[in-house]
Amino acid sequence: MKIRIILPIRGDALIPEVLNEARHWALPTTTIDAVSLHSGSTSIESEYDDVMNGPGILAQVKQAAADKVDAIFVTCFADPAVPAAREIADMPVVGGFEPAVLTALGLGERIAFITVLPEVLPMLRALSRSYGIESRIAPPRVVNIPVQQLTDRRKLLAALLEQAKDAVVTRNEADVIVLGCTGMLGVAQDLQAALLEATHVHVPVVDPTAAAITWLESAHRMGLRPSRTTYMPPLNPH
Missing domain, CATH: 3.40.50.12500 (Rossmann fold)
Known part of the structure; x- marks a missing residue:
């Protein structure tokens, strides 16, 4: 399977460390890549940061769906934009929490x-x-x-x-x-x-990170994805 990690912040400096940690926990058959945001704050340490970076996160979720990855990990313990991501992605999506x-x-x-x-x-x-x-x-x-x-x-x-x-x-x-x-x-x-x-x-x-990666692998193996009675597609997608 292929997992796309979305760093929900601006800047690529943390990508090598994040990938190293994720790959440490992943199965040998799992491939992982990572992207960050083109704009927004450089960390999520408040509700303000969470909301400000939401549009960038969802843009990367749409790109991940277009790239046909199998699962998405938004690597933040605050789970920023995760429920919204599940509405637009037909694959397992988790944050850290x-x-x-x-x-x-x-x-x-x-x-x-x-x-x-x-x-x-x-x-x-x-x-x-x-x-x-x-x-x-x-x-x-x-x-x-x-x-x-x-x-x-x-x-x-x-x-x-x-x-x-x-x-x-x-x-x-x-x-x-x-x-x-x-x-x-x-x-x-x-x-x-x-x-x-x-x-x-x-x-x-x-x-x-370990919990997220192994959970996504398990969900993929079981053929599970978000329920459409909870995460309903937006009526007016942009």
Whole structure:
């Protein structure tokens, strides 16, 4: 199968890292490419960014459909424009939030998101409400590192570990950790190992990119795509 990754931001700088992470999780028979937006903000860290970048995301979704890819991953934990994308694409489409949450719900009772900045928290709370899972979600946490600075892996891992230990041990409010930003690349397994070493108890850490890629592969194998009783095609497509 072929997966098209859409970076819902302006700029190509992150494409090599995103592709490397996605291909790490994909099956050998899966091919993956990636595109970004021609205009818009350089990160999605607020509702404003989400709305501003929506038209560019949908333009790339239309191009992916024309290119006859098998699935689309909009690589952002806020799931920007994903429901709209499902209305215009006859293929599985996910962002980072939904597949990560669906994975985490099967691993433990209480889930803690660790994301980048306080500005993102209202978006995650709104998504949790929309999926009706508030009772399973611990208070979300932040590492106070902007998306564009997540490339410092040592700093990121230290901040993630501090928040994870506090959620799991100090406050006893989480059984599963979900990385709340798809820009947190290549740290999930290291965080899980470090958390085990620090607490002597296994707590799963869900990587949203891994969850998205493997979910899309499973949906494709099962011949599944969005329901047209939920994601109805627009009456006036442009």
